[in-house]
Amino acid sequence: MQRIAQLAINEEGFVFDPVQGESFTVNQTGLLIIKALKEGKSQEEIIRELVNRFEVDEDKARIDLVDFIEKLRSLNLL
Amino acid sequence: MELFIGVSGINAFDNPGPGVGVAKSLKEDKELKAKIVGLAYDAMEPGAYMDWVVDKAFILPYPSSGYEAFINRLYYVKETFGLDFVFPNLDAELPLLIKYQEELGRAGIKTFLPTAEQFKLRGKDRLEEVAAKIGFDSPRSLVITSYDELYKAVEKLGLPLMVKGVFYKAYKANTLPEAVSHYNKIVAEWGYPVILQQVVYGDEMNVVGAGDGEGNSLGVVGIKKLWITELGKIWTGVTVKNEKMLQGAEKFISELGWKGPFELECIVDTKENKVYLIEINPRFPAWSYFSTGVGVNIAANIVRKAFGMPIREFKDYEAGKLYVRFTDDLITDMERFQKLLVRGES
Numbered sequence: 001m002q003r004i005a006q007l008a009i010n011e012e013g014f015v016f017d018p019v020q021g022e023s024f025t026v027n028q029t030g031l032l033i034i035k036a037l038k039e040g041k042s043q044e045e046i047i048r049e050l051v052n053r054f055e056v057d058e059d060k061a062r063i064d065l066v067d068f069i070e071k072l073r074s075l076n077l078l
Numbered sequence: 079m080e081l082f083i084g085v086s087g088i089n090a091f092d093n094p095g096p097g098v099g100v101a102k103s104l105k106e107d108k109e110l111k112a113k114i115v116g117l118a119y120d121a122m123e124p125g126a127y128m129d130w131v132v133d134k135a136f137i138l139p140y141p142s143s144g145y146e147a148f149i150n151r152l153y154y155v156k157e158t159f160g161l162d163f164v165f166p167n168l169d170a171e172l173p174l175l176i177k178y179q180e181e182l183g184r185a186g187i188k189t190f191l192p193t194a195e196q197f198k199l200r201g202k203d204r205l206e207e208v209a210a211k212i213g214f215d216s217p218r219s220l221v222i223t224s225y226d227e228l229y230k231a232v233e234k235l236g237l238p239l240m241v242k243g244v245f246y247k248a249y250k251a252n253t254l255p256e257a258v259s260h261y262n263k264i265v266a267e268w269g270y271p272v273i274l275q276q277v278v279y280g281d282e283m284n285v286v287g288a289g290d291g292e293g294n295s296l297g298v299v300g301i302k303k304l305w306i307t308e309l310g311k312i313w314t315g316v317t318v319k320n321e322k323m324l325q326g327a328e329k330f331i332s333e334l335g336w337k338g339p340f341e342l343e344c345i346v347d348t349k350e351n352k353v354y355l356i357e358i359n360p361r362f363p364a365w366s367y368f369s370t371g372v373g374v375n376i377a378a379n380i381v382r383k384a385f386g387m388p389i390r391e392f393k394d395y396e397a398g399k400l401y402v403r404f405t406d407d408l409i410t411d412m413e414r415f416q417k418l419l420v421r422g423e424s
Contacts, residue, residue: 021316
């Protein structure tokens with residue numbers, strides 16, 4: 001199972017990793033992405049959600065998503 | 079039926095013993111009807127004054143003063159107050175109590191301890207063997223007894239490395255002269271052999287648990303230390319669920335048939351999915367009440383097993399529960415100190 005599926009998250013953006021005991025805070029954008037990844041949504045679906053929810057165009061959303069995913073990879077959460 | 083349970087290690091100051099946490103755990107299991115007998119080595123041990131946890135305290139002679147004085151004192155406690163079970167929480171008590179557990183049992187004082195053979199496995203020179211048995215990794219280490227071996231070991235393991243006594247003390251050496259200096263310090267204080275160990279990197283995580291001696295678990299909880307004191311004692315921690323670490327702890331119980339409480343100190347490298355076994359403590363850690371606080375009362379289960387009461391099955395605990403240790407103060411009469419000092423009991 002991917003580690004991201006095990007993350008405990010709350011609505012304020014507090015994220016706890018039960019495997020490593022680390023905690024993180026994320027903003028509302030990060031929270032949306034983590035939740036969507038936990039639900040197994042595709043990158044295209046997540047980009048659409050970002051565009052709908054925040055004032056951002058598709059290109060900017062894609063760049064931010066890729067950037068955030070890389071960050072999660074560097075933390076071994078993906 | 080009330081159970082009179084002796085608990086040692088009730089020192090609760092800068093280097094806290096496990097006793098107060100164990101006593102609190104026992105008190106929380108109301109079915110045990112535990113009367114806690116505090117077993118102290120000094121009239122200043124705070125637990126002896128915490129009358130909401132410790133019902134009566136006795137001063138014991140140090141185990142190093144010999145078998146007779148120590149055991150006779152326990153018999154005295156049994157005769158004058160009551161003592162159905164002894165929970166030793168300090169390393170120095172274990173060899174003596176392990177050796178004489180049958181004799182104590184015949185006198186009506188039960189214990190729940192590892193065998194002498196299991197106790198030997200806690201030695202730092204046996205870590206690799208235990209780690210291999212339970213699916214953990216262990217830092218490469220070499221046991222040395224001379225300067226010649228020291229130089230060769232440093233060459234083999236590389237720097238930095240840890241210089242350790244077999245049972246106590248560990249120093250990090252960044253250079254060869256540092257390694258030599260630490261080696262000398264350990265030899266002067268603790269004697270031979272000395273262990274040189276590769277430094278491993280990761281998160282410091284620990285497991286507290288207990289086995290029933292027949293391969294079954296009496297409870298296992300994993301934590302990560304978030305903040306530690308200068309003495310390396312945990313003051314803030316969080317429960318974690320690292321499957322590899324918890325499975326290793328279960329194997330420690332089933333493969334080794336471990337009897338009694340234990341703590342496994344680990345370094346967990348999540349990236350490489352490696353769990354390094356750093357130390358085995360054949361007793362409860364000072365933070366053992368953490369497990370009780372998240373619903374896994376290991377101390378109570380040990381007593382339940384010892385007295386043939388039904389074991390509480392703990393299938394799960396929640397990850398992300400926080401542990402915070404704090405200091406407190408208590409004001410009482412000088413008479414209580416005088417009584418402990420002069421009469422040896424509260």
